[in-house]
Amino acid sequence: QSLDTIVCGLGMHHMAVPELLHETARVLRSNGHLVMADMGAPSNWRTVWGRALMKTIVAVFRIIRREARWQAEADAFHSIRTAEEWREILLDFGFGQVDIVEWPPRRFWYPSALIMKAVKVSSS
Secondary structure, X not given: OOEEEEEEXXXXXXXXXXXXXXXXXXXXXXXXXXXXXXXXXXXXXHOHHHHHHXXXXXXXXXXXXXXXXXXXXXXXXXXXXXXXXXXXXXXXXXXXXXXXXXXXXXXXXXXXXXXXXXXXXXXX
């Protein structure tokens, strides 16, 4: 309970989110702020056809882009969440006042952009 604000930019889909949020909640003061920017999964990625298409795209991407950076992105793909999934996760970890702004993707197979703000609920 020593920090007022924690900021994370474009890294959440590469991290173990439950462990990260547990530690974030531990070190934030009551009413402390968590601000994150990350990629978001559009809702069409959660349909049967969307899942199949994205699995195929990621498999092809792995073959074409062999560099370590691109392999790390392919590995992290399964951790990209929708705005609503993020809202539920943040509420489950004791955050309130969850505000998420989502910019839609340019193409239906692209991820969206998310800016998320949440406040650690006061511990009584």
